[in-house]
Amino acid sequence: xxxxxxxxxxxxxxxxxxxxxxxxxxxxxxxxxxxxxxxxxxxxxxxxxxxxxxxxxxxxxxxxxxxxxxxxxxxxxxxxxxxxxxxxxxxxxxxxxxxxxxxxxxxxxxxxxxxxxxxxxxxxxxxxxxxxxxxxxxxxxxxxxxxxxxxxxxxxxxxxxxxxxxxxxxxxxxxxxxxxxxxxxxxxxxxxxxxxxxxxxxxxxxxxxxxxxxxxxxxxxxxxxxxxxxxxxxxxxxxxxxxxxxxxxxxxxxxxxxxxxxxxxxxxxxxxxxxxxxxxxxx
Amino acid sequence: xxxxxxxxxxxxxxxxxxxxxxxxxxxxxxxxxxxxxxxxxxxxxxxxxxxxxxxxxxxxxxxxxxxxxxxxxxxxxxxxxxxxxxxxxxxxxxxxxxxxxxxxxxxxxxxxxxxxxxxxxxxxxxxxxxxxxxxxxxxxxxxxxxxxxxxxxxxxxxxxxxxxxxxxxxxxxxxxxxxxxxxxxxxxxxxxxxxxxxxxxxxxxxxxxxxxxxxxxxxxxxxxxxxxxxxxxxxxxxxxxxxxxxxxxxxxxxxxxxxxxxxxxxxxxxxxxxxxxxxxxxxxxxxxxxxxxxxxxxxxxxxxxxxxxxxxxxxxxxxxxxxxxxxxxxxxxxxxxxxxxxxxxxxxxxxxxxxxxxxxxxxxxxxxxxxxxxxxxxxxxxxxxxxxxxxxxxxxxxxxxxxxxxxxxxxxxxxxxxxxxxxxxxxxxx
Numbered sequence: 001x002x003x004x005x006x007x008x009x010x011x012x013x014x015x016x017x018x019x020x021x022x023x024x025x026x027x028x029x030x031x032x033x034x035x036x037x038x039x040x041x042x043x044x045x046x047x048x049x050x051x052x053x054x055x056x057x058x059x060x061x062x063x064x065x066x067x068x069x070x071x072x073x074x075x076x077x078x079x080x081x082x083x084x085x086x087x088x089x090x091x092x093x094x095x096x097x098x099x100x101x102x103x104x105x106x107x108x109x110x111x112x113x114x115x116x117x118x119x120x121x122x123x124x125x126x127x128x129x130x131x132x133x134x135x136x137x138x139x140x141x142x143x144x145x146x147x148x149x150x151x152x153x154x155x156x157x158x159x160x161x162x163x164x165x166x167x168x169x170x171x172x173x174x175x176x177x178x179x180x181x182x183x184x185x186x187x188x189x190x191x192x193x194x195x196x197x198x199x200x201x202x203x204x205x206x207x208x209x210x211x212x213x214x215x216x217x218x219x220x221x222x223x224x225x226x227x228x229x230x231x232x233x234x235x236x237x238x239x240x241x242x243x244x245x246x247x248x249x250x251x252x253x254x255x256x257x258x259x260x261x262x263x264x265x266x267x268x269x270x271x272x273x274x275x276x277x278x279x280x281x282x283x
Numbered sequence: 284x285x286x287x288x289x290x291x292x293x294x295x296x297x298x299x300x301x302x303x304x305x306x307x308x309x310x311x312x313x314x315x316x317x318x319x320x321x322x323x324x325x326x327x328x329x330x331x332x333x334x335x336x337x338x339x340x341x342x343x344x345x346x347x348x349x350x351x352x353x354x355x356x357x358x359x360x361x362x363x364x365x366x367x368x369x370x371x372x373x374x375x376x377x378x379x380x381x382x383x384x385x386x387x388x389x390x391x392x393x394x395x396x397x398x399x400x401x402x403x404x405x406x407x408x409x410x411x412x413x414x415x416x417x418x419x420x421x422x423x424x425x426x427x428x429x430x431x432x433x434x435x436x437x438x439x440x441x442x443x444x445x446x447x448x449x450x451x452x453x454x455x456x457x458x459x460x461x462x463x464x465x466x467x468x469x470x471x472x473x474x475x476x477x478x479x480x481x482x483x484x485x486x487x488x489x490x491x492x493x494x495x496x497x498x499x500x501x502x503x504x505x506x507x508x509x510x511x512x513x514x515x516x517x518x519x520x521x522x523x524x525x526x527x528x529x530x531x532x533x534x535x536x537x538x539x540x541x542x543x544x545x546x547x548x549x550x551x552x553x554x555x556x557x558x559x560x561x562x563x564x565x566x567x568x569x570x571x572x573x574x575x576x577x578x579x580x581x582x583x584x585x586x587x588x589x590x591x592x593x594x595x596x597x598x599x600x601x602x603x604x605x606x607x608x609x610x611x612x613x614x615x616x617x618x619x620x621x622x623x624x625x626x627x628x629x630x631x632x633x634x635x636x637x638x639x640x641x642x643x644x645x646x647x648x649x650x651x652x653x654x655x656x657x658x659x660x661x662x663x664x665x666x667x668x669x670x671x672x673x674x675x676x677x678x679x680x681x682x683x684x685x686x687x688x689x690x691x692x693x694x695x696x697x698x699x700x701x702x703x704x705x706x707x708x709x710x711x712x713x
Contacts, residue, residue: 101335108339220347223377224390226339 054254056125057156066102069151071109071218073211076181077149078110078219085183086147088112092139094132096120100234107229108221114234115139119246123239126248128157131239133165138242140170145206147188152177152210163210173203179214333399340396344378344403352407359410359536360681363528365489366411366536374445378404379415380438382426382571387434388442393637394571398578398629405582409685410534412579414447417485417537419575420693421448423568424494424513428555437492437515449490451516451542452565455482459698461496461565462507466544468497468514475499475514475554477522477547483692487540488525490518495544496565499558511561515553522547533684570636573646573693577629580653580689584625587657587664587682588618594668605667614663621656628652644706651699654689661686 049058066074080086091106093099094117103114117135119127140148153160167174175181175190179198182189192199193212221229239246267273277283333341352369359366373379381397383389397419405412418441425437440446457463466479477497484493492515499512516523526541555564592615595606605611628649635642661682665672672679690696 101338104335104339220343220376221339222375223340223343223381225377226336226343227390230336 050255050257054256056252056255064098064102066105067151067154067156069153069155069211069213071151072213072215073149073151074106074109074111075216075218076211079216080183081110081112090115090143090145092117092136094119094127094135094239096124103234104226104229105221107232107234108226109219110225111232113232115237116234117237117239117242119239123246126250127246128248128250129159129161129165131244131246131248133162133169134244135239135242135246136162136166137169138244139237140166140206142242147205148172148208150208150210152212163208167208170206170208172207174208174210175201175203176210177212178209179212181209181215337396337399341399341403343376344400345406347373347376347378348403348407352404352411356408356411356536357678357681359408361535363530363535365538366408366414367489369411370414370447371445373404373415379418379445380422380441382419383422383438383442384426384434387438389438393633394574395630395633395637398575398633401575402578402582402585402626402629405579406586408536409579409583409689410536412582413485413534413537413688414489416572416575416579417450418448420450420568420572421486421490421492421494423571424450424555424564425515427567427571428513428560428564429515433515433553433555440491446491447486447489449484449486449493450568451481451484451487451493452496453481453483455480455541458483459695461562462510464496464498464511466495466497467501468499468512468549470499470551470558473551474548475512475551477514477516477544477549479544481542481544483529483539484525484542485537485539485692487542488528488538492517493523493542494555495549496561499561507562509559509562511565512558513555513561513564514549515555516547516549520547520549532687533681534688569694570642570646573650574629574633574636574642576689576693577625577632577646577649577653580650580657580686581622581625581629583682583686583689584618584622584653584657584660587660587679587686588615588622590679590682591615591618591664591667594671598669611667614667618660618663621660625649625653625656643702644710647694647699647702647706650693651696651703654696654699657686657689658683 050056051058074089074091077086077089081089089111090113091103091111092115093103096119100114100116103116107114117139136148139145148163148166150163150166152163163176164174166172175188175192177193178190179193180189180191184202186205187202188205188207188209189200189202190209192201193214265276267276274283351372355366355369359369370379377390378400381390381392381400382394383391385391401412401416404415422438422441425433429437437448441448452461452464454464454466456465464479466477466481468475468477475497477495479497481487481495484490495514495516496511497514498510500510502510518525522545524543524545526543529539529541531537531539555561592606595611595615596604598605601608606615628645632642632645632649635645661679664679665683668677668679671677674680694702
């Protein structure tokens with residue numbers, strides 16, 4: 001159909017940008033900033049091709065960019081700062097040298113300063129939600145953060161664990177899958193998107209909130225802000241400095257592509273359909 | 284469609300087609316960067332690497348073009364309506380007026396950075412990009428030849444609000460032959476009185492002010508380099524009469540008009556440099572504006588290439604995707620060759636002028652080449668789409684209509700060849 005091919009062109013632009021699940025829920029953990037001081041952790045996004053040795057996916061030479069849910073988290077943090085409800089927004093990312101680009105994007109959107117927790121090589125390949133949440137818990141204590149906002153999940157591993165683990169480690173309340181957050185005195189009202197609909201909760205600060213798709217629409221970094229962001233500071237920290245052991249307790253056994261989708265069969269009538277289902281033993 | 288299916292399609296496409304559609308990937312491995320840095324030291328500076336800031340600028344422009352311009356372009360093309368919302372948005376993001384000096388409220392970007400942004404915007408829609416580019420063209424004479432007061436007044440206001448400006452040189456009777464313009468400016472006391480007709484002025488009906496070139500010495504013995512004067516004219520000056528919006532083949536949303544000047548009075552403070560300096564200013568502006576025009580043509584060609592590639596990987600004939608037939612893949616290969624070379628050409632031209640050198644030779648080569656290949660790539664894209672390409676529901680017929688003007692404005696393809704041959708022979712004779 002003519003119309004759908006036009007839509008397909010727009011959709012595939014988004015796809016070739018690398019986000020196959022744009023517009024659909026996906027797991028990610030991109031911690032966000034803590035209130036008064038807000039921390040954002042930015043997980044990188046990878047375009048999927050399975051490595052020939054099936055130990056993982058190809059990451060060499062692939063452009064990394066901020067996880068979409070993290071963008072939403074950063075946007076929310078900056079909105080809080082613009083409303084003068086928080087004093088400082090700090091963007092945090094764990095990973096190798098390249099994550100500095102992603103932190104710069106957060107700075108260009110309006111974050112005040114960045115923290116780069118350096119994890120590279122083998123450690124980075126096995127870095128998972130448990131290690132990240134430990135790093136974050138340590139940082140939150142060090143920076144005396146009041147609010148941590150993360151994306152609800154990273155779209156590369158779909159874990160949806162980091163936010164919850166950070167809250168558990170710090171023994172802080174959590175508001176996950178937030179589609180709305182409002183600061184009321186020292187409590188955060190969070191409207192959560194749950195399977196049954198929307199749930200509204202009030203949590204006392206300090207707290208952890210994870211951002212869902214409909215929380216806001218992230219702004220573009222403007223060119224003048226990109227230039228200003230160069231002057232903002234990104235501090236360098238190692239996990240050991242925070243007393244965190246990044247050794248993973250998980251071992252990936254193998255990674256496979258999803259199974260080939262078999263061609264479907266078109267049927268003319270409902271009777272044909274029932275007949276075919278019976279043949280296949282489904283009915 | 285489930286995410287798994289999307290993964291699969293992408294994996295299949297990558298494995299089958301053997302190349303990546305869409306984004307141009309850059310290697311980001313740390314060992315690769317260290318090796319590259321060492322090589323750069325050894326070679327003494329020649330580099331195709333963009334700075335981090337340039338990459339970020341390019342990202343913003345790319346995202347804006349693909350998410351906001353691409354979806355809106357077909358309806359603007361059909362209606363011919365001026366895309367002011369898009370221009371306003373681009374202005375808010377800082378994508379326009381980048382080369383306005385910092386002390387006038389701009390970012391003082393070089394031509395290279397401006398070209399990177401222009402290519403990305405042109406990918407979205409060259410009509411929108413031309414409307415934006417006309418701002419640069421109008422501002423350039425003021426940037427290169429304006430005194431402080433003129434710069435602060437006319438460039439400053441562009442940085443404060445999303446205003447447009449225009450470059451008024453071409454006339455109904457004189458296009459390539461700039462020295463043949465007849466618009467007359469006569470000095471009367473502290474003012475100049477201008478009478479004449481201008482034509483094909485981009486942003487003619489939307490500009491807040493114009494750069495105007497008029498003849499101040501009609502004596503046939505007076506050489507062209509002394510006979511013309513450059514003025515800045517406020518658009519609301521009495522006597523300035525924009526004509527109707529012209530209906531063109533392509534870039535339809537761009538506002539192109541004739542403008543009549545009837546006893547228009549311009550204060551002498553609005554003369555750039557001085558009486559008789561106009562020709563040189565008008566020509567000097569081109570060295571800085573031709574690379575971005577070449578970049579725009581390259582953006583269009585890139586769009587043609589991407590649309591054609593995507594289609595070729597979806598459409599099947601004789602049992603295979605058409606991209607697997609050599610006739611089509613060879614067409615795509617030639618389009619790719621042309622796009623890459625045009626890009627390198629405009630980048631060289633922009634880099635030369637940013638280094639402070641005279642870049643006329645490179646700028647003309649870039650503009651001539653990019654204009655020609657934009658037309659070739661657009662035509663080839665329509666060919667690859669086949670019958671669908673001829674139809675207005677598919678995006679490529681618009682590209683073909685939009686591309687033609689790149690061989691005409693900002694110096695025709697023939698004028699560019701004149702300039703290149705003159706420069707080339709001049710170098711040879713030394």
